[in-house]
Structure formats: structure tokens, C-alpha cells
Amino acid sequence: MEGLPQKLENIFTNSSLSQSATSLEEQHINVVDGANPFLSQEELDNIPDHQIRHVVCGVIFNEYGQVLVSRRRAGVEYANSLEFPGGKVEHHETHEQALLREFEEEVGITVANFKPIYDQRVNGSSEPFHIYFYLIKDFFGQPYGAEGQDVFWLNVDEIDYNRFPPATQLLIQNFILTNEYLNDIYRR
Numbered sequence: 001m002e003g004l005p006q007k008l009e010n011i012f013t014n015s016s017l018s019q020s021a022t023s024l025e026e027q028h029i030n031v032v033d034g035a036n037p038f039l040s041q042e043e044l045d046n047i048p049d050h051q052i053r054h055v056v057c058g059v060i061f062n063e064y065g066q067v068l069v070s071r072r073r074a075g076v077e078y079a080n081s082l083e084f085p086g087g088k089v090e091h092h093e094t095h096e097q098a099l100l101r102e103f104e105e106e107v108g109i110t111v112a113n114f115k116p117i118y119d120q121r122v123n124g125s126s127e128p129f130h131i132y133f134y135l136i137k138d139f140f141g142q143p144y145g146a147e148g149q150d151v152f153w154l155n156v157d158e159i160d161y162n163r164f165p166p167a168t169q170l171l172i173q174n175f176i177l178t179n180e181y182l183n184d185i186y187r188r
């Protein structure tokens with residue numbers, strides 16, 4: 001793990017999974033009841049790429065190996081759950097442009113140098129979406145809750161993945177807590 005900051009190296013070698021998942025209700029995460037019918041994974045996969053909404057989210061580490069997290073506000077899908085900053089890609093945008101815009105709008109920083117980590121199609125409450133998570137290797141500025149939301153740096157060993165939406169739980173379990181893969185990406 002040459003080249004990685006010491007703390008980040010520890011994260012990638014010492015992580016373990018001990019918690020078991022609890023339901024969203026038990027976690028007090030509000031799943032909005034929508035009219036969207038539940039689609040099987042096969043049905044989700046059969047939606048043409050240009051007909052499904054794209055969502056991009058960014059995972060950023062600081063020099064202490066902490067990860068940037070914000071809290072979703074009341075009244076939105078997955079209200080009060082934690083999230084990685086990001087949002088919906090607009091029609092004219094690339095994923096990179098959307099990440100740049102979302103990070104400026106939501107946490108007031110300029111981001112650069114993106115590496116894809118993981119993506120998944122999801123049954124949203126109002127429409128299906130395809131969510132893409134990127135590792136963001138560079139950023140400029142000090143993050144803050146630019147939309148009035150809580151934003152904070154979290155030690156990776158303090159992440160409770162139950163507090164995130166389901167797609168993000170999978171990302172955390174498979175690519176952040178147990179991680180050789182992310183380390184590989186980080187070095188590329």
C-alpha cells in the first residue's frame with residue numbers, strides 16, 4: 001500500500017463487518033410510499049440506459065482517512081438517512097459534470113479526478129434509477145451544508161451502514177469496509 005496515507009492504509013486492512021442489517025423502519029428512515037411498481041432485477045436491467053434516471057454520488061476521504069457524509073433532509077426520499085453527497089444527472093450532463101455541480105450545490109467544494117467504484121439499478125419510490133458511486137480523489141475548499149443539511153467527516157470504523165439507503169449500504173459493505181478493491185482504485 002505504498003503511497004497511501006497511513007490512516008487510509010489502516011482502514012483498508014483492518015476493517016471488518018460485524019453488524020447485521022436492520023429494517024429501514026427500525027432505523028427510522030422514512031421510505032416514502034410512491035406509485036412506482038416494484039420491478040424485478042431483470043425488469044430493471046431491461047430498461048434502456050437512456051430511459052432510466054442516472055444518479056451520481058461521490059465518496060471523498062480527507063487526509064485523516066475520514067469519509068464525507070451528509071444527512072438527507074425531512075420530506076425527501078430516504079429522509080433523515082445519511083448519504084454520500086450527489087444527486088440526479090440532468091439531461092445535458094455527463095456524470096463528471098453532474099458530480100461537479102452537485103458537490104458545489106450541496107457541500108460547497110470543487111471536486112476532480114473521479115474513479116468509478118460501484119453502480120446499481122434501484123426501485124425508487126417514485127421512479128427507478130441507476131445509481132453510480134465514484135471515488136473522488138481531489139477536492140478544493142472546506143465542505144459545509146450548503147443546503148442547510150448536516151455535513152460531517154466520519155471515521156470509517158464509525159460508519160453504521162444501516163443509516164444509509166439500501167444501495168449505499170451495499171457500497172459500504174462491499175467496497176468501503178472490506179476493502180482491497182477501493183485501495184486498488186485509489187492507487188490507479
Ligand SMILES: Nc1nc2c([nH]c(=O)n2[C@H]2C[C@H](O)[C@@H](COP(=O)(O)OP(=O)(O)OP(=O)(O)O)O2)c(=O)[nH]1
Nearest residue numbers: 055057077083084085086087088124165166167168
Ligand atoms: N445523494 C445520494 N443519493 C442517494 C444515495 N443512495 C441512494 O439510494 N440515493 C438516492 C436517493 C434519491 O432517491 C436519489 C437521488 O438523490 P438526490 O435526492 O440527492 O437527488 P438531487 O440531489 O438531484 O435532489 P433533488 O434536486 O431531486 O432535490 O438517489 C447516496 O448515498 N447519496
Ligand SMILES: [Mg+2]
Nearest residue numbers: 085086087088
Ligand atoms: Mg442530492
